[in-house]
Amino acid sequence: MAQGSLIGQSLPRVEDDRLLDGAGCYIDDVALPGMMHMAILRSSDAHGRITALDCSAARLVPGVIDVFTAEDWPQDMPVIPMRLIPLESSVPFLQRPLAQGKVRYVGEPVAVVVARDRRTAEDALEFLELEIEALPPVVTRDQALAATGDALMVPEVGTNISAQYQIGRGDIEDAFARADVTLKKTFQSHRHTAVPLETRGTIAVFDIAAGKLTIHGASKVTFFNRAELAKAFNLRNDQVDLITSDIGGGFGVRGELYPEYYLAAEASRRTGRPVKWIEDRREHFAATNHSRDVDCELEIAALKDGTILGMRGQVRADMGAYIRTNGNVVPAKAGQFLPGPYRVPAFACEVLALVTNKTPVGTYRGPGRIEANFFRERMLDCLADELGMDPAALRMKNLLGAAEMPFDTGDLLPNAQKVVFDSGDYPATFRKLLDECDWDAPAQVHSDGRLHAMGLACFNESSGGGLYENARISVAASGQITVSTGSSSMGQGVETAIRQICADALSMAPERITVALSSTTLLSDGVGSFHSRSTVMAGSAVGQAAAELLDQARGEAGRRLNAAPAELDYSDGVFRVMGQSDRSIRLSDLSAMLSDQGGLDVESRYEQAPLGFSFGAHAAHVAIDPGTGDIEVLDYWVVEDVGRVLNPALVEGQTIGGVVQGLGDALYGELVYDDMGQLLTASFADYLLPTSTEVPDIRAVATGDYPSPHNPYGFKGAGEGGIVAVAAAVGNAIARAIGPAGDAICQTPFHPEKILTLLHAAKKGKQ
Amino acid sequence: MSDLQAIRLNVNGVTRAVSVEPSASLADVLRQELRLTALHLGCEHGVCGACNVLLNGRAVRACLTLAVQAEEAEVKTLEGLSAEQIAVTLKECFRKFRALQCGFCTPGILVLAVDLIAANPDPSEEEVRDWLSGNLCRCTGYQPIVGAIIEAAKRLRGAV
């Protein structure tokens, strides 16, 4: 088997066997001897001062072994830090594991009960007496900006603005001065979240005698979380292990360093028992990161022929009550991605992050991109209408071509990190989408009484990042190879991808390779799974570790076979002296011979290269019932160039899954708050997810035409392309379907009532 | 804590004596007392279908069923179906169609599909989508699951 021969093949998934037998091991499947259960008292007020918190009655409940609050924390309670895009101005808004003095959102942890079973712990919460003196809740961006006095989240800071900065490129004044047409609109992307089917959970085991803290149920960024937990509990990194398990969907929200990890660890430290916490679904809606919730005032300047001269605007993100580990990713990416895959020579944007009395916001698949793509792509359709142009032609005219690559995007991030689009021919890939969906065919006549239309959207998308990733490969005397990376399984086939790359790099059958992911016990260091980076970063690290391992093995093999390393052929785990097939040695034998040095065992760090950018486009065909406003998405197409394709079936699965998630987000799921900051949609009865009867036929095409020059395999991430332009494409389709009334399609989600209202208003206007 | 009640549960062909609280759900008893963890809890509210088990051959929500209600019945979980032809074929097709990613929804969907194919050996795509609409999956977008179930039904009819 030659190196490179496995790249591009749809190898079956390693994960399937155990998962299909029901033998997966998710965190709630883990039970440890002597394990206790934790329940968390959460604030039911959005904003208020804690005036009393009496735990004495709860302590007396049979089966309860401990109760604690912020007051009981042994030292200063740790502050949960920002991991990504940290800005100085956000620091005063960081969260601590338990509310201290004040509560700032419904769902904020206030006290912890530990009991012998989950039900006893949950029931005992009723006996905690919490008194809160209400403060004025801030639930909108405008309220956040206007807030003074008691309505401020942290009065000493004097503002509810947690970040504010300016980005841009080119001469924006000149662009608007030269324009034939300018348009200005306000857009909004609603608050929603990922809703993985498995809620969060963890088991903490604090062994004080051994000086060891073990956290089960970790994922995503285990090494960062380990370092922070070690700090919080005065331990060294090597005294803390984070153990990963199967997880029921990550999508960006799972595995961040949430308050509950600290609480479980502290509960275990106090009780000397393993402590398990499993989130229930209602809790999940209030406690796990929300996302999106960004608005944007956007103005565009163009020539009559459709040439875009410039875009300017303001992006305002509602961050909820605290800035969590994802820092300013959501607003920063919403700003950065506004100009998108187009030329846009001049661009100016102010980015604002605002704190409100709602659940904190973090990343959810496509953070900031979903928002930016929706704002920009809707604007482009409005511009096309204004100019009387075909929306496809307008896009074609402005997309960046191969000759313009690499394309320097200018200063679009607050930390001055340079971003360059690496490769691609955006018009060529867009053309493929237009052909797939038959855009240029004459409009079909539909006789079902509904309003039909197609909508388009383009995007590009970064992947990789996160400085570095580690991989370790070891060879057992039995011949079994074990590979570990700092990236963990997020439920989307990372194990399969890693095994495939490792097998390819070692040119051996995938069955001989075992993948052991991301528990901090397996590697000295690592980063994790986010930003569609697992294949790009961990995959590259695996390739590099394999090369180093083979290098080392080749030297050893040469010595043992009395041949120069260059005279050796390698394949399928065996070195052979060229032309002499009887003089050979296996990797496994070499490893056994080296057993006093630990065998063949290589850990390698792949350092970050610049990001790779994929480009893609979506098309949606919708039909709207003019009597009810009902929206049906009948057909959906995605074409994305993902650089070199590792496993086409994995990519297709990710894309189709992403589209359906995006459809649910665009059409149904919304986290709604009332004026008092109460979350009104905290169950599956109120927060709707797409089911099998509501999703259309989806055609996903991944092309590998433009490999990234920045990593050895040419991969670009493929985890987010399915979701990032759904709201944009569906919004454009709806707007085109309802005619002039569609101009007002500026906000997600698209609910039938809103469509009806628009249609009625348009009718009235005509009369 | 309320009084425990001794009941006998027939699970996967074996009768077991367990002591349960009268309000304990079948899901909790199967997962915690009997350590049958293939069924998952996604909502504990009857919406997601991750907890499906067969009760006298029909798929039901174990989170909404009391353990005491299952006393006279025959309970089957995915573990107990593993060797049965319908389940074996379904699993093959799930693998082939990539009908799972994180796998959390999968046991509940397999159990449902066993019931579906037993009741309707030749389901149309629309019928499969209708049955499946009571199960949530956040990863796959359903398309491959629908394909897998139709193909499994076909194979079981001997039509392939």
Ligand code: FES
């Ligand atoms: S856990 Fe039973 S239906 Fe969701």
Ligand code: FES
């Ligand atoms: S495979 Fe993850 S929820 Fe269905």
